[in-house]
Amino acid sequence: MFLFCMLRVDEWTDVDRKRVMNDIITTMFNKKFMEELFKPQELYSKKALRTVYDRLAHASIMRLNQASMDKLYDLMTMAFKYQVLLCPRPKDILLVTFNHLDAIKDFIRDSPNILNQVDETFRQLIDMYSCLSAGEFQLIRQTLLIFFQDMHIRVSIFLKDKVQNSNGRFVLPISGPVPWGTEVPGLIRMFNCNGDEVKRVEFTNGGNYISPQREGSFDLYGDRVLKLGTNMYSVSRPVETHMSGASKTLASHTKENAAPNPLAKEELNFLARLMGGLEIKKPNGSEPGFRLNLFTTDEEEEHAALTRPEELSYKVINIQATQDQQQNEELARIMGEFEVTDQPRQSTSKGDDLLAMMDEL
Amino acid sequence: MSSPCDARALTTRCAVSMAAGDTGMYRKERSVPLKSSSSALYNNLSVLPLRDKQLTYFAAVHGSTVSLASASADGLSVSHRQLQAKEGGLAVSASIVTQASWCVLPSRVLLVLTSQKGIQMYESDGSIMVYWHALDVLEPPSAQAVFARGIAAASGRFICVGTSSGLVLVFDIPSKGTNITLSEVLQEHHDSITDIASEVGENPDGAADLVTADDSGALCVWRSKEEFSLLTKISAFGWTCSSVKLWNGVIAAGYGNGQIRLYEATSGALRATVSAHARWIYALDLAPLTGKLLSGAEDSYVQIWKLSRSPDTGDIEIEHCHSECVTDTQLCGARFCDPEGNSFAATGYDLSEIVRYGQV
Numbered sequence: 001m002f003l004f005c006m007l008r009v010d011e012w013t014d015v016d017r018k019r020v021m022n023d024i025i026t027t028m029f030n031k032k033f034m035e036e037l038f039k040p041q042e043l044y045s046k047k048a049l050r051t052v053y054d055r056l057a058h059a060s061i062m063r064l065n066q067a068s069m070d071k072l073y074d075l076m077t078m079a080f081k082y083q084v085l086l087c088p089r090p091k092d093i094l095l096v097t098f099n100h101l102d103a104i105k106d107f108i109r110d111s112p113n114i115l116n117q118v119d120e121t122f123r124q125l126i127d128m129y130s131c132l133s134a135g136e137f138q139l140i141r142q143t144l145l146i147f148f149q150d151m152h153i154r155v156s157i158f159l160k161d162k163v164q165n166s167n168g169r170f171v172l173p174i175s176g177p178v179p180w181g182t183e184v185p186g187l188i189r190m191f192n193c194n195g196d197e198v199k200r201v202e203f204t205n206g207g208n209y210i211s212p213q214r215e216g217s218f219d220l221y222g223d224r225v226l227k228l229g230t231n232m233y234s235v236s237r238p239v240e241t242h243m244s245g246a247s248k249t250l251a252s253h254t255k256e257n258a259a260p261n262p263l264a265k266e267e268l269n270f271l272a273r274l275m276g277g278l279e280i281k282k283p284n285g286s287e288p289g290f291r292l293n294l295f296t297t298d299e300e301e302e303h304a305a306l307t308r309p310e311e312l313s314y315k316v317i318n319i320q321a322t323q324d325q326q327q328n329e330e331l332a333r334i335m336g337e338f339e340v341t342d343q344p345r346q347s348t349s350k351g352d353d354l355l356a357m358m359d360e361l
Numbered sequence: 362m363s364s365p366c367d368a369r370a371l372t373t374r375c376a377v378s379m380a381a382g383d384t385g386m387y388r389k390e391r392s393v394p395l396k397s398s399s400s401a402l403y404n405n406l407s408v409l410p411l412r413d414k415q416l417t418y419f420a421a422v423h424g425s426t427v428s429l430a431s432a433s434a435d436g437l438s439v440s441h442r443q444l445q446a447k448e449g450g451l452a453v454s455a456s457i458v459t460q461a462s463w464c465v466l467p468s469r470v471l472l473v474l475t476s477q478k479g480i481q482m483y484e485s486d487g488s489i490m491v492y493w494h495a496l497d498v499l500e501p502p503s504a505q506a507v508f509a510r511g512i513a514a515a516s517g518r519f520i521c522v523g524t525s526s527g528l529v530l531v532f533d534i535p536s537k538g539t540n541i542t543l544s545e546v547l548q549e550h551h552d553s554i555t556d557i558a559s560e561v562g563e564n565p566d567g568a569a570d571l572v573t574a575d576d577s578g579a580l581c582v583w584r585s586k587e588e589f590s591l592l593t594k595i596s597a598f599g600w601t602c603s604s605v606k607l608w609n610g611v612i613a614a615g616y617g618n619g620q621i622r623l624y625e626a627t628s629g630a631l632r633a634t635v636s637a638h639a640r641w642i643y644a645l646d647l648a649p650l651t652g653k654l655l656s657g658a659e660d661s662y663v664q665i666w667k668l669s670r671s672p673d674t675g676d677i678e679i680e681h682c683h684s685e686c687v688t689d690t691q692l693c694g695a696r697f698c699d700p701e702g703n704s705f706a707a708t709g710y711d712l713s714e715i716v717r718y719g720q721v
């Protein structure tokens with residue numbers, strides 16, 4: 001997502017763009033990180049995912065302020081929700097992933113080393129997921145949809161394209177091609193006890209559907225057919241999001257943040273291992289570093305940070321090196337590699353316990 | 362309810378329905394709000410009509426919570442309750458609820474919740490938990506998901522619950538009290554159970570009592586006396602069977618490719634195929650007094666059908682009665698609200714209400 005956004009920053013040169021792109025993609029696809037991702041594990045909490053995302057965004061010398069980071073994450077989340085929700089078949093979430101990877105490969109087509117890394121990941125995905133049944137894919141999709149539940153942030157590009165309503169809900173078309181393997185609705189066939197067809201009746205189901213052309217390819221190279229997951233910004237578009245007004249379904253959202261998170265300890269361990277594979281780039285003294293502002297002016301960005309509704313703020317995990325030695329040596333080593341990020345809500349005084357630090361945010 | 366606007370809307374709808382060949386007409390009624398939105402899970406709506414109290418109970422699942430709503434007949438007065446999934450021994454992860462369903466037995470009604478950790482049974486209003494059954498934890502933990510799913514009352518004395526490994530657990534339910542025991546485990550499925558249905562119509566001796574469905578699309582048909590015995594197996598054809606119903610010896614099954622299939626329960630013979638929906642079917646329900654069938658799917662549609670048996674040939678017939686589109690909603694639950702099928706309710710992913718329709 002932010003790879004697509006970055007392409008549009010006019011003030012950057014092509015060289016800058018390429019460099020930042022390469023850095024981020026190299027970090028994302030490094031072996032250690034991918035190994036951790038491929039291990040069977042529970043769905044991450046929203047906190048955890050946002051933390052990983054933040055870390056990835058800082059894998060190059062590009063920097064974003066809190067407000068721009070929030071906006072980028074909102075965009076990414078809503079775009080991904082859209083893609084998962086609108087998949088014609090559950091198995092198509094794999095095709096969406098392949099569309100993402102195809103686009104990434106196109107960005108780095110001149111760098112054979114990184115290209116290899118991405119291809120390697122591609123192969124791993126094919127190995128791991130191609131043999132899953134439709135029912136198993138549906139379970140994955142249903143689990144992902146639980147993660148995205150109750151998110152209705154309005155995204156300008158979606159509103160303009162009429163794929164999202166003004167209440168933040170996505171438009172679900174009742175026309176177009178049916179998924180591969182599904183028949184166009186409208187036919188009843190009845191059989192006698194010998195299995196011979198004895199009656200055929202047509203009915204109107206209400207929609208306006210047609211047969212699909214062909215199936216998308218699940219190979220390393222191929223026509224995916226599905227458009228979900230391709231570059232939303234191929235035509236120049238504004239990058240705006242709107243916080244919805246007081247949402248009636250916030251009860252469940254706030255509940256998630258307030259309840260003690262039993263997942264915390266296990267998840268932190270996963271996170272720590274995951275982060276261990278993500279190298280942070282620190283801008284040298286001589287280099288200015290690049291800042292990405294997703295708003296039209298710096299003032300607008302500041303204003304957005306101040307006026308973001310409380311219930312929609314992301315509680316990012318701030319993992320800092322502690323004074324006491326952690327019992328887990330591995331964890332301590334990984335923590336030592338982390339850069340201290342300059343988040344406004346940083347707390348320096350209390351909390352030796354990682355869990356306590358999370359809850360303070 | 363008789364303002365000029367309503368009359369006009371009704372007339373327009375009548376004209377459209379008649380043009381489309383509808384034989385039954387329904388009109389939208391007041392929705393019932395939910396405390397949390399519904400999750401995208403199969404058969405994610407359960408309804409318990411309480412005729413003597415003139416109330417209807419609704420239940421829908423969201424994550425690790427079940428939202429219960431109790432509504433008056435006109436839908437104006439609604440009270441709420443929320444139930445949580447039980448964590449289980451070591452609270453290392455929050456448990457997601459997969460299904461909530463009322464089981465009506467002759468002497469009592471229980472509300473059953475299935476989750477990643479096990480099975481909870483409550484009194485029908487959700488006030489007291491009367492039984493908890495923990496699922497076996499896999500050692501060592503594998504990549505396979507573990508959960509219970511698929512709930513049905515059977516033969517007037519059992520509650521059957523499915524698991525992700527394909528087992529069907531049969532619980533013996535006493536007429537009152539908490540002395541519920543696991544009496545049998547049925548092992549015929551190789552894939553996760555999706556839904557279970559018991560015979561809701563006429564049941565002559567020797568006929569099928571129960572049908573169980575799984576992720577691969579295979580169906581098992583059972584008869585119960587003291588124990589359950591397998592009558593027949595219906596092979597999968599490549600698509601998940603997400604919802605199943607059994608009525609007068611007819612099995613109605615809804616599949617991931619949008620198709621509804623009808624089978625003869627005792628022989629397993631295929632009697633009808635319906636290309637009913639453009640997306641995955643999430644729910645089926647049957648009104649036992651009339652043979653009306655409803656189907657709800659991700660394509661936003663509830664379709665109403667009528668099942669019958671030809672008296673001359675004995676052939677099973679199905680006809681289409683009505684379509685209802687819940688705009689921009691992927692439906693995950695749909696049920697009739699009365700045994701004649703004069704009214705129905707539905708909910709969908711991210712929807713914080715239950716939409717209701719009544720026959721005109």
